Amino acid sequence: MKSMDDTKPERFTTPIALNRDIFMRQLIAGLGHLNEGILGSNLTGAYIMNVGLSMGAAIEEEYKHFWGIDRSFTLDEYAHVIVDLKQKIQGNFTLVSKDPLKVVVRTTSCPFDTLVRQSPSLCFMTSSVFGGIAARNFGYAKVVLHQRIALGDPGCYVTVYLQRTPEAQAAIGKEYVPDLTQASPDIAEQLHLMEQVQHLRKQLGETSSRWEEVMHEAAEAIAAFDLEGRVIYANARWRELLGVEGEEIIGNVFEYLVPAEEQASIHNVLEQASQGKRTSGHMFRLQHRNGSLRILRMSAGAIRDDRGHIVGTLGIVHDITQERETQRLKDELLTTTSHELRTPVTTIRGMTQLLLRGLERGNVPNPEVLAKRLQIIQKETDRLARLGADLTDVTNLQLGILTLHREQHDLRTIVENLVAIQREVLDMNGRWVLTLQTSEHALPAWVDRSRLEQVISSLLDNAKKYSPEGGPITVGMRRQGDNAQIYISDAGIGIPEQDLPHLFTPFFRASNASSQHFPGIGLGLYLCQSILQAHGGTITVTSQEGQGTTFLLSLPGEQDERQEQREDQE
Amino acid sequence: MSNLVLVIDDDPGLQEFLQIALEAEGYEAVVAQDGREGLEKLATVTPNLIILDLMMPRMNGYDFAKALRQQEHQPSIPLLVLTADSHAKEKAVTVGADAALTKPFDLVDLLEIISRLLA
Numbered sequence: 001m002k003s004m005d006d007t008k009p010e011r012f013t014t015p016i017a018l019n020r021d022i023f024m025r026q027l028i029a030g031l032g033h034l035n036e037g038i039l040g041s042n043l044t045g046a047y048i049m050n051v052g053l054s055m056g057a058a059i060e061e062e063y064k065h066f067w068g069i070d071r072s073f074t075l076d077e078y079a080h081v082i083v084d085l086k087q088k089i090q091g092n093f094t095l096v097s098k099d100p101l102k103v104v105v106r107t108t109s110c111p112f113d114t115l116v117r118q119s120p121s122l123c124f125m126t127s128s129v130f131g132g133i134a135a136r137n138f139g140y141a142k143v144v145l146h147q148r149i150a151l152g153d154p155g156c157y158v159t160v161y162l163q164r165t166p167e168a169q170a171a172i173g174k175e176y177v178p179d180l181t182q183a184s185p186d187i188a189e190q191l192h193l194m195e196q197v198q199h200l201r202k203q204l205g206e207t208s209s210r211w212e213e214v215m216h217e218a219a220e221a222i223a224a225f226d227l228e229g230r231v232i233y234a235n236a237r238w239r240e241l242l243g244v245e246g247e248e249i250i251g252n253v254f255e256y257l258v259p260a261e262e263q264a265s266i267h268n269v270l271e272q273a274s275q276g277k278r279t280s281g282h283m284f285r286l287q288h289r290n291g292s293l294r295i296l297r298m299s300a301g302a303i304r305d306d307r308g309h310i311v312g313t314l315g316i317v318h319d320i321t322q323e324r325e326t327q328r329l330k331d332e333l334l335t336t337t338s339h340e341l342r343t344p345v346t347t348i349r350g351m352t353q354l355l356l357r358g359l360e361r362g363n364v365p366n367p368e369v370l371a372k373r374l375q376i377i378q379k380e381t382d383r384l385a386r387l388g389a390d391l392t393d394v395t396n397l398q399l400g401i402l403t404l405h406r407e408q409h410d411l412r413t414i415v416e417n418l419v420a421i422q423r424e425v426l427d428m429n430g431r432w433v434l435t436l437q438t439s440e441h442a443l444p445a446w447v448d449r450s451r452l453e454q455v456i457s458s459l460l461d462n463a464k465k466y467s468p469e470g471g472p473i474t475v476g477m478r479r480q481g482d483n484a485q486i487y488i489s490d491a492g493i494g495i496p497e498q499d500l501p502h503l504f505t506p507f508f509r510a511s512n513a514s515s516q517h518f519p520g521i522g523l524g525l526y527l528c529q530s531i532l533q534a535h536g537g538t539i540t541v542t543s544q545e546g547q548g549t550t551f552l553l554s555l556p557g558e559q560d561e562r563q564e565q566r567e568d569q570e
Numbered sequence: 571m572s573n574l575v576l577v578i579d580d581d582p583g584l585q586e587f588l589q590i591a592l593e594a595e596g597y598e599a600v601v602a603q604d605g606r607e608g609l610e611k612l613a614t615v616t617p618n619l620i621i622l623d624l625m626m627p628r629m630n631g632y633d634f635a636k637a638l639r640q641q642e643h644q645p646s647i648p649l650l651v652l653t654a655d656s657h658a659k660e661k662a663v664t665v666g667a668d669a670a671l672t673k674p675f676d677l678v679d680l681l682e683i684i685s686r687l688l689a
Contacts, residue, residue, distance in 0.1 A: 342654045342673040354587075376587060468603075519581075
């Protein structure tokens with residue numbers, strides 16, 4: 001036997017079947033997009049093992065032929081072969097230790113490189129090459145991968161146990177025995193295997209790419225982690241939620257991607273999952289790259305290999321930012337609604353008690369006084385009824401129900417009537433000056449009169465409410481192309497620019513309105529918009545804080561009517 | 571001469587009710603829409619009691635109470651705060667009020683507190 005040092009091959013000739021281009025490309029093309037860490041495919045493992053065993057057998061034969069030996073490898077020879085092999089196929093492998101019980105090799109780069117990241121079980125390839133050769137030459141082998149190169153750490157320790165020691169038995173890895181290491185080193189068989197591979201690849205490829213598609217398109221954010229908490233897979237939604245692009249998240253320890261104050265709990269969640277405990281509903285906050293704060297809820301569970309060993313964890317993240325915001329708005333709504341209820345109830349209760357108290361004392365008010373007091377009660381009752389109706393409207397709108405009873409109306413009549421009623425109220429107060437700019441021409445439209453009145457009254461109420469200093473309020477009408485338009489302007493406190501985009505969101509209130517305690521629950525404009533939209537119309541707003549606000553309603557004009565008008569003119 | 575009560579509340583219904591209730595008990599009532607108008611009224615009249623809502627536009631009850639304290643009326647004008655939430659007592663302390671009522675309050679409680687503060 002030649003010693004390894006003085007017979008070190010100067011040149012390693014690669015058998016054609018082992019040619020990296022042929023083998024690797026086939027393998028990679030077929031497996032590159034597999035995510036068997038998640039899919040747990042038996043087929044993938046068996047397939048890779050077969051290829052690895054074949055490769056190993058061919059390599060072994062090539063070396064023995066080159067060195068002119070016809071016996072089993074010694075420990076030194078074996079160690080040399082497995083390290084040397086990887087150098088030739090562009091892996092960077094170094095020998096860490098060797099003794100009759102085990103050989104440890106460290107890899108700092110892998111021939112599969114980034115592909116292995118997509119398909120962590122490609123590590124299994126190395127395992128089966130090492131294990132197959134060892135089992136044939138030493139009668140036993142168990143290969144343990146201490147870290148998977150897929151996980152972004154270029155360092156990976158491969159331990160090959162050469163004897164069935166207690167340590168070897170306790171280690172988690174793949175065991176190889178000689179009869180399982182049948183090689184098919186000749187080219188014909190290799191090619192046959194390749195055909196099988198092609199076939200398998202096709203099947204696997206289709207299945208797995210369908211899975212991948214499903215996962216990729218899933219509304220839920222899904223990611224898989226290794227036992228150290230490093231990301232080995234993240235679907236599109238996950239990347240989107242975390243604001244990462246491409247591969248940059250892969251290989252990173254997930255807890256370091258979340259804010260410091262959340263790291264301990266994320267660590268805990270994944271730790272528990274890696275011990276087989278399923279966790280759900282863990283909430284954490286995350287600053288998205290775009291600057292927005294996201295509230296996320298994470299569930300995690302274990303990923304097991306074919307034999308039930310936990311090899312990693314799977315995390316599913318739910319973006320509950322919107323849910324939370326809705327909840328917050330609802331809480332706020334409850335508070336404001338309760339506030340809005342209490343005031344009219346106070347008046348109704350007080351006024352009723354006042355009347356009863358008078359009666360008990362034999363103090364019957366004259367009809368005029370009685371009527372005045374009852375009117376106050378009625379007005380406040382109407383207010384409560386309107387609040388109730390608004391809330392019902394919102395509920396119905398969210399269920400998609402908004403029934404319109406449309407008829408042909410001249411918008412001038414509707415608006416002029418409403419303005420006349422409001423003018424009485426406003427003139428009595430003297431703070432506001434209401435101006436009507438009517439249209440010379442009829443403004444026929446197909447509208448639900450009471451709904452349109454609801455919109456205009458609501459906007460007039462707002463104009464009054466948000467001009468606490470008083471001032472001019474203008475209501476106008478005009479025809480604009482095919483549309484009939486109504487505008488309501490005030491010179492009140494206006495709306496902060498940043499609030500304008502949210503103005504029609506249910507329960508939203510402009511910051512200056514809520515901070516200055518203007519009454520309201522944030523439904524009026526939402527209802528206005530919904531009503532306009534149901535008519536095929538629009539509502540838009542222009543405003544400058546401190547200067548005033550104008551709402552512009554645009555309704556489709558009645559086509560037939562206009563046609564007739566034109567004909568009349570002709 | 572009857573006692574004069576200044577009512578500061580932005581709600582027209584409540585204003586009307588308080589005015590009627592006070593007058594029915596033989597008090598004289600002056601109404602202001604908000605804190606700022608309340609201060610304007612104080613420039614011309616000196617009430618024996620102020621009934622103050624807290625949540626109002628323009629100038630809220632807190633700011634009004636602060637401004638009132640700076641005016642250093644002698645003797646100081648008793649202050650009754652009306653609030654719509656359940657933390658009436660704490661709020662009353664915050665603004666230095668002599669009493670507080672949570673809406674919807676009872677007429678009897680209202681009148682009893684008023685007469686106590688005016689005694």
